[in-house]
């Protein structure tokens with residue numbers, strides 16, 4: 556498994572990671588199966604595992620901690636997140652200590668601000684000061700953010716003096732490419748790694764869902780990608796992915812992930828319910844679609860017109 560630098564942190568992460576949100580009531584995957592997904596990923600050289608205190612109220616971190624105890628701490632880069640209701644100076648540090656306890660580790664590799672604070676309007680400088688304190692104390696090895704626009708990134712970076720932001724975790728998949736306009740160019744220019752969340756559109760890009768076959772968990776209940784109109788549009792794109800998949804002996808989801816990973820600053824972090832999905836996702840890299848195939852995918856994307864107001 557090829558490794559890439561995580562921003563300017565000096566750390567290296569696998570070119571594909573895995574999301575562990577699935578170990579939570581929102582997804583309802585079995586804890587045991589998610590532990591097996593982590594084990595399988597490690598076996599295949601994946602080292603980046605993403606969780607958050609917000610996933611299942613900490614349950615996802617506990618499950619990842621269980622997996623770490625099995626596979627060995629040295630095999631795992633732990634990326635977790637502080638929720639947007641814990642962004643005050645003292646509360647953020649408390650949240651970090653609680654995450655460390657749930658994960659059963661002494662140091663978090665990448666600590667991320669989950670979302671910019673929409674409610675309390677806590678000055679970002681207080682939050683970043685707390686992040687920097689954790690960094691200088693060695694409780695975290697790198698500072699990351701999530702769902703930050705360029706204006707947020709710029710402000711956050713200007714509040715730091717001893718470290719820089721190494722990553723921005725954002726929604727990025729073949730159906731939802733909005734970040735290509737501003738965020739990706741900014742991150743590329745500034746050496747910030749992009750962790751792509753929902754890289755499979757929560758399953759809409761796997762080809763296994765349609766208007767008559769819908770997922771039922773709370774995590775996807777309000778995702779507009781699963782409206783009839785959007786799923787039909789997604790499945791037209793899936794047809795193109797399927798052709799490329801067949802030509803390479805791959806699956807539709809592997810093509811969808813491979814397309815994202817073509818960009819050297821992007822690390823997709825697909826969520827896996829079980830070891831089979833983790834295995835498939837790890838094998839979405841290590842091969843290349845041709846430039847013509849990539850263009851064919853992009854042309855098909857241009858035809859997709861999503862409607863976010865249909866539900």
Ligand SMILES: NC(=O)c1ccc[n+]([C@@H]2O[C@H](COP(=O)([O-])OP(=O)(O)OC[C@H]3O[C@@H](n4cnc5c(N)ncnc54)[C@H](OP(=O)(O)O)[C@@H]3O)[C@@H](O)[C@H]2O)c1
Pocket residue numbers: 573574575576577582605606669701702724725751752753754755756757758761770808824825826827828831832833835836
């Ligand atoms: N920072 C943020 O705000 C934020 C937001 C969302 C997610 N995330 C992170 O990003 C990770 C991934 O995002 P996500 O879970 O929302 O969406 P995703 O990775 O696009 O989709 C995950 C779902 O796709 C299906 N799947 C995965 N691998 C598959 C395969 N090989 N074949 C067929 N189906 C497959 C599984 O669901 P089924 O089998 O049930 O269809 C799985 O639960 C999360 O685990 C979390 O760590 C972060």
